[in-house]
Amino acid sequence: MSKLTKNQKAVIAKYDAAKEYKLAEACGLVKEITYTKFDASVELHVNLGVDPRKANQMVRGVVTLPHGTGKTTRVLVLCTPDKENEAKEAGADYVGLDEYIEKIKGGWTDVDVIICTPSVMAKVGIIGRILGPRGLMPNPKTGTVTMEVGKAVKEVKAGKIDFKVDKTGIVHAAIGKVSFSAEQINDNAKELLSAIIKLKPQALKGTYMKAVSICSTMSPGIRVDVKSVE
Numbered sequence: 001m002s003k004l005t006k007n008q009k010a011v012i013a014k015y016d017a018a019k020e021y022k023l024a025e026a027c028g029l030v031k032e033i034t035y036t037k038f039d040a041s042v043e044l045h046v047n048l049g050v051d052p053r054k055a056n057q058m059v060r061g062v063v064t065l066p067h068g069t070g071k072t073t074r075v076l077v078l079c080t081p082d083k084e085n086e087a088k089e090a091g092a093d094y095v096g097l098d099e100y101i102e103k104i105k106g107g108w109t110d111v112d113v114i115i116c117t118p119s120v121m122a123k124v125g126i127i128g129r130i131l132g133p134r135g136l137m138p139n140p141k142t143g144t145v146t147m148e149v150g151k152a153v154k155e156v157k158a159g160k161i162d163f164k165v166d167k168t169g170i171v172h173a174a175i176g177k178v179s180f181s182a183e184q185i186n187d188n189a190k191e192l193l194s195a196i197i198k199l200k201p202q203a204l205k206g207t208y209m210k211a212v213s214i215c216s217t218m219s220p221g222i223r224v225d226v227k228s229v230e
Contacts, residue, residue: 020225023189026214028182033219040178040217041071044189046171046196047211049204056203059165062142063195067184068159070177075156076100077149078116078124078138087115090153101127109134115144115152163192171196178216189214193229 015033034040050057076094077087078101087095094100094111097120104127114131116124116138124131124138131137138144142162146152163173175188193212200208212224 015220015222017220017223020223022228023193023212023214023224024182024186024228026222026224027186027189029222030185030214030216030219031178031182033222034178034216036178036216036218039070040219041174042176042178042180042185042214042216044171044173044175044192045213045215045221046193046209048165048169048171048196049207049210050165050169050201052165052167052169054203057201059171059196059199059201060141060163061195061199062160062162063192064155065159065161065175065188065191067176067180067188069161069174070180071174073113073156074111075153076111076114077153078114078120079149080117080119083117083147083149086150087153090150091157092149092153097123104130109136111136113144113156114138115146115149115156117147117149118145121145161192163196185214190229197230 015029021029030042048059050059052058074093075091077083077092078097079087079095080097084095092115101123109130114124114136121138128137140146143152143155143160144162161173163171165171173192175192176185180188197209209226209230212226212229213221214224215221
């Protein structure tokens with residue numbers, strides 16, 4: 001068995017892997033047990049009692065985190081020329097249409113969010129097989145297919161994220177950085193959890209929120225008492 005490092009020993013001294021912590025307590029603890037030299041992301045993982053294979057149990061939505069995500073979100077807007085200035089003035093990193101579709105066909109996907117207008121969806125659909133697996137395909141349900149491209153860009157830059165339950169029934173989302181205060185992390189976590197709770201499928205029978213955990217990029221997961229968030 002390998003010897004524990006100094007940091008690993010420090011984590012063990014502060015954290016009980018078998019314990020379920022109240023959300024506010026867990027948000028403070030995740031800062032204390034993170035020893036990375038970089039500003040690690042803080043992630044929330046929510047295990048739901050849904051069957052994602054059934055359309056009436058799919059959980060997907062958008063939420064604007066009150067304190068943002070802490071990272072710079074690179075936004076590409078695919079639109080016609082009449083919408084380009086609106087997108088640029090709102091802070092979009094890349095704006096255009098045909099030239100970016102060709103770049104994406106060539107393998108370029110160096111963005112975090114793609115927003116487009118309804119009129120160009122036919123062209124965007126051609127690269128759907130590239131964007132889909134990367135979670136970049138614009139979707140009206142997440143507000144990324146819209147005529148109000150300026151508003152959409154500002155919302156994404158301000159901390160709007162979309163989330164979706166994966167095939168194992170878990171929602172994974174980055175909710176901030178370790179440099180955030182415990183209160184900011186807690187506020188963001190509560191906002192996301194509230195959005196997930198509101199999306200509880202009517203067809204679901206049994207427990208909806210089975211388990212919640214919070215961690216940073218390099219920390220162990222901290223179990224959260226589900227009763228403290230429902």
